[in-house]
Amino acid sequence: MEIGSFIVLGGIAALVFYAIAIYNALVSLKHAVTKAWANIDVLLKQRHDELPKLVETCKQYMQYEQETLERVMQARGAVSAAQQRGDIGALGAAEGQLRLGLGNLFAVAEAYPELKANETFQHLQSRITGLENSIADRREFYNESVNNNNVRIEQFPDLIIARLFNFKAAELLEFSAEETADVDMKGLFSG
Template sequence: MTKWIIATALGLALLYLIALYNGLVRLRHEVTRSWANIDVLLKQRHDELPKLVAVCQQYARFEQDTLTRVMEARSAVRDARARNDVPRIGALEEQLRGLLAQVWAVAEAYPELSADARFGELSARISRLEDAIADRRELYNEAVNNLNVRVESFPDTLVAQALGFTPARPLTFAARDKADVDIAALFQR
């Protein structure tokens, strides 16, 4: 009878450990999947940026410095994505978002550019992608939070540490980068 109780207890403990492990694996994959969704949208937006710059360049008076900074920021984000450096991506993406706001603000000073159908289509597409990225970022950060809670909670932390599970890093932006864009300041540059 004692052997049966010990065997049952060990079996239940093993099942519990398996359930903990599988739960951690599921959450880790959720973080990976959520990031992949963001990555797809970032790539789509980055594919649209050269088209937007090309349309703007057709208007000779448009600020070349602004367009150059947009392309440099795009390149820096692409490099950070290749290294899977989530905190750096967050900072660079926010910089790129600010530059895009500057492009749109400066474009308002060029009525012929603002009226250009291609510019309007690209601007609308990039804006929709921005909204989708924000939605996906929320889902990603929720997945990161769920994983981190499990990795840091007892008794899950024992299994997580033993099997190499580590907390994930959320995609965050600086408070100043989340503030409304000062359109008037953009025209003073």
């Protein structure tokens, strides 16, 4: 065999190994997105289980605030439905409504000293607040994973392997303007 043949074979082998490395990196990114979503899913389920307990505790004290409690439970249902469908866009909107409803609920609870002093309410409020913070952290990690995946499958030469093996872009978890707006505390207490 001639030296030129070895060079050609070496070049082909290098390209094959490079393509394998790209493929493995893309698989790793795809699974990072799935893992990040699974972490959010666990926290959403924990919060989903805690919310009815909070609402039941509040119902004992907040006889005139049924609309606030109903909004929280409706938003909880919307989050659950979007989560089950795997609809990231709808989940972002439902999450915004739920966070807004919880903010309103906790603000209205300030007007009920007996409720604020209730140990169960304090525990549930603390637990849900902790879950909200964890969910926010995990959303950031999820969006970072999605961004890394989406950028990588659009970059050359990775996009050749991505298209060849049908790697898809993932959807960012985005939130409505309503969720990112400040809560009108004066409006909550003037109604």
